[in-house]
Amino acid sequence: MIRIEKRISNSQNLKSLAKFFSFVIGILISLFFLKFLGIGLIDLIKNIYYDAFGSIYSFTELLIKMVPLLICSIGVSFAFKMKLWNIGSEGQLYIGALASSLIAIYIPLNSHYLMIFLMFLAAFIAGGLWSGLAGFLKVKLNVNEIIVTLLMNYIAILIVDYLVYGPLKDPEGFNFPYSKKFTDIAKLSTFGDTRLHTGIVLAIFLLILYYILMEKSVWGYEVRVIGSNPNAARYAGININKNILIIMILSGGVSALAGFTEVSGVLHRLQHSISPGYGYTAIIIAWLSNQNSIGILFSSLFMALIFLAGDTLQLNYQIPISMVNAFQGILLFTLLTGDFFINHKITMKRRKNA
Amino acid sequence: MEKILELKEISKKFGNFQANKNISFDLYKGEILTILGENGAGKSTLMNIITGFYRSDDGEIYVNGKKVTLTSPKDAIKHGIGMVHQHFMLVKNLTVFENLLVALKDKRFIINKNRYANIFLNIFKKFNLNIDLDLPLWKLSIGEQQWIEIIKLLINDCQILILDEPTTLLTPQETEFLFKFLFELKKEGKSIIFISHKIKEVMEVSDRIVILKKGEVVSILNKEDFNENRISHLMVGTVLKNKYDKDVKPSDDLLLEISNLYAKNDKGLADLQDFNLVVRKSEILGIAGISGNGQKALAEVLTGLKDPYKGKISLNGIDITYGTARQKYIHGIAHIPEDRKAMGIAPDLTVEENLILKNFKDKELGGILLNRKNINRYANDLVEKFNIQYGVKNAPVRLLSGGNIQKVIIARELSENPTILVALYPTRGLDIGSQEFIHQTIIEHQKKGMSTIYISEDLDELFKISDRIAVIFRGKNMGYFEPDNVDKKTIGKMMGGIIKDD
Structure with a gap:
């Protein structure tokens, strides 16, 4: 007879080990699928390794992919810490990109820093107000923030689409759905002759800020109490509604900064499909890392690697980008399974027959 | 007498925890057998094995001399074993008839209402129960709901009835009626397993007592060997006291005064109605009542979790009727909430973080950033003082046992020397050791001048600890008593709403 029992205690080592094995199994399954597509695995791994770590340049490309993931997952983690399920990071990224693009295009300034x-x-x-709306609805009318933030993703993406296909379209852009290119004043500076922009500094700064706010500050403590048990928080005199608003604004505002770094640091214009789903992946990252700051950093790096591997697959093997989503799904699946085994154990037992 | 149920060497382990170890005893036809033991002694596990919820790791069960394997509660019912759970398994919105019908095993595809109604009514008549079959269940009193639970077993022709702490929610009158009912059933030849940790009532109803301790049978006593001290000694190893010897007297000065207070619950119905209460300095005022008569609202209003809509609360002459939890805390009102896990703690946070939940805004513990060093020192002090036991450092508090979680809450609430403590069922579900600890802690603080409003359903406990007892019924204070000058019966009647005792 097979039985599932809860593990009474579990060591930190076991947890790390289980997470690691889940990763490995997820990757093995992914590779298995690729094998079916007739891809030489050794060759593929070599290619991905080369594209990610082969040179300084390729490593910076990996970091470029990591920046929006890191920023978005910090934004999402703020909300998740309080068990507010902001899954609108993708839309918030678009709104952030839109807001910074409008400034870059319409405000004539000479000072780069300003x-x-x-x-x-x-x-x-813009991002803060955008997701703050979901917070406001939750506080005032008790509307579920999951639905609101999710649906607002589509609104944000379609607004940007409308603008780049219409009013904001670059007249000299051969009818492509993108805006005018930014002037150099509105571009983030880069490191050396790589494409890596100063957005990474912002991302790291945000991560440190996140760590201090959530782990070290009294306010972060309040947020964690609310996340763990709103009743206990209310009883301790913590204002829950105020914190819902603050957290939603902060969460959306931070996610929107990823939009800013993308348009200002990488694309240098507003365009159709700015993000290949960074905002959605951020949800996975925030979940995998358990909103732990170091965890967020490494999970972001890892997810960036998967995006990069997706590029490699597209360029070298003509395999569609949706394969990347499939791999993310597989990894999430194995990690969730791993989590189950961390918290439960399965015992096999033969029943004695009298 | 013939054996109806035999347990042989039943063992059950959860992880490393041995819940039951080699438990063997027999149940005879027509007897009331009590399983007595502290919380955590393995009573519930054993019953869950007998009723097919769990399977034992080892051991055998015989019903009527035949070996059986019970894999589900349905299986158990088939063998005539049924259980009334502590928390009723009834559908509140269905009628009595529908509830019984749901429980009935062999139903025909097309329901002939009269036919079944007659079966049910016959049973009602036999035991002198007066219940309308068409009444929705929620209109029944707790006692009546319990009868329905028992009748659910009778209509399925159960021969072995297991009652899990059936008297916890009942008034003394209802308890008495339940016992009469049980004796009737016994006469019918049914066998009853009665689970309890209240020694007195156990001695009243049982023919034999099986005492469990730490998952093992320590003793099986026959009726002629019943002796309160001996039983409690076997059960916990201490002799119980009826009343604490306190060397502290409440002062005559008034501390808290509640006058003409009204509060509504979430459904807009009155929870407190013209409620009056006076608490003196360094007094333990017990509040007796059946849960759901406004106790929770009283605690919530006092601690600022709920606003009254009329009336006045004054503490030391200061009006504190309307105020948030934080303001009330500053005025020195501490609170032990009813539901430890749902109200008292943030389960995912550590013990340290839970201990500072009330004073985390203090300068030494943090202003903007948390001062981990001071927090740890502060928390370690409390952990030592209140003997809180937890395994791993930084483990979330939800992994602690119920008693230790309650200690965390009490340590936190009492650490800042409050002027008044509002304790809502503080010992519910705790073992005797932890109960004793909580009582002693409260008495200790009484010596330091703290007053306590001690809300409980357990009269034994209230008589033991209180200086005065007030009875709450339908949101009203029915009057005060000194525990020395009143018997439990009078209070019990008032808990049920009967004002004058003639």
Whole structure:
């Protein structure tokens, strides 16, 4: 007879080991699928390794992919810490990108720093208000934030689409759905001759800020109490509604900064499909890392690697980008399974027959 | 007498925890057998094995001399074993008839209402129960709901009835009626397994007692060997006291005054109605009542979790009727909430983080950033003082046992020397050792001048600890008593709403 029992205690080592094995199994399954597609695995791994770590340049490309993932997952983690399920990171990224692009296109400024600062601010405020709306609805009318943030993703993406196909379309852009290119004043500076932009500094700064706020500050403590048990929080005199609003604004504002770094640091214009799903992947990252700051960093890096591997698959093997989503799904699946085994154990037992 | 149920060497392990170890005893036809033991002694596990919820790791069960393997509660019912759970398994929105019908095993495809109604009514008549079959269940009192639970077993022709702590929720009158009912059943030849940790009532109803301790049978006593001290000694190893010897007297000065207070519950119905209460300085005021008569609202209003809509609360002459939890805390009101896990703690946070839940805004513990060093020192002090036991450092508090979680809450609430403590069922579900600890802690703080409003359903406990007892019924204070000058019966009647005792 097979039985499932809860594990009474579990060691940190076991947890790490289980997570690691889940990763490995997930990757093995993914490779198995690729094998069916007739891809030489050794060759593939070599290619991915080369594209990610082969040179300084390729490593910076990996980091470029990591920046929006890291920023978005910090944004999502703020909300998840309080068990507010903001899954609108993708839309918030788009709104942030839109807000900074409007500043870059319409405000004629000569100072680079002022311009960048305004773009940063515009993205944060726009994203904050965007997801703050979900917070407001939750506080005032008890509307489920999951539904609101999810559906607002589509609104945000379609607004951007409308603008880049219509009013904001670059007249000299051969009818492509993108805006005018930004001037150099509105571009984030890069490191050396790589494409890696200063957005990574912002991302790391946000991560440190996140760590201090959530782990070290009294306010973060309040947020964690609310997340763990709203009743206990209310009883301790913590204002829950106020914190829902603050967290939603902060969460959306931070996610929107990923939009800012993408348009200002990488694309240098607003365009159709800015993000290949960074905002959605951020949900997975925030979940996998258990909103732990170091965990967020490594999970983001890892997910960036998967995105990069997706590029490799597309370029070298003509395999569609949706394969990347499939791999993410497989990994999430094995990690969830791993989590189950961390918390439960299965015992096999033969029943004695009298 | 013939044996109806035999347990042989039943053992059950959960992880490393041995819940039951080599338990063997027999149940005879027509007897009331009590399983007595502290919380965590393995009573529930054993019953769950007998009723097919769990399977034992080892051991055998015989019913009527035949070996059986019970894999589900349905299986158990088939063998005539049924159980009334502590928390009723009834559908509140269905009528009495529908509830019984749901429980009935062999139903025809097309329901002939009269036919079944007659079966049910016959049973009602036999035991002198007066219940309308068409009444929705929620209109029944707790006692009546319990009868329905028992009748659910009778209509399925169960020969072995297991009752899990059936008197916890009942008034003394209802308890008495239940016991009469049980004796009737016994006369019918049914066998009853009665689970309890209240020694007195156990001695009243049982023919034999099986005492469990730490998952093992320590003793099986026959009626002629019943002796309160001996039983409690076997059960916990201590002799129980009826009343604590306190060397502290409440002062005559008034501390808290509640006058004409009204509060509504979530459904907009009155929870407190013209409620008056006076608490003196360093007094333990017990509040007796059956749960659901406004106790929770009283605690919530006092601690600022709920606003009254009329009336006045004053503490030391200061009006604190309307105020948030934090303001009330500053005025020195501490609270032990009813539901430990749902109200008292943030389960995912550590013990340290839970201990500072009330004073995390203090300067030494943090202002903007948490001062981990001071927090740890502060928490370690409390952990030592209150003997809180937890395994791994930084483990979430939800992994602690119920008694230790309650200690965390009490340590936190009492650490800042409050002027008044509102304790809502603080010992519910705890073992005797932990109960004793909580009582002693409260008495200790009484010596330091703290007053306590001690809300409980357990009269034994209230008589033991209180200086005065007030009875709450339908949101009203029915009057005060000194525990020395009143018997439990009078209070029990008032808990049921009967005002004058003639």
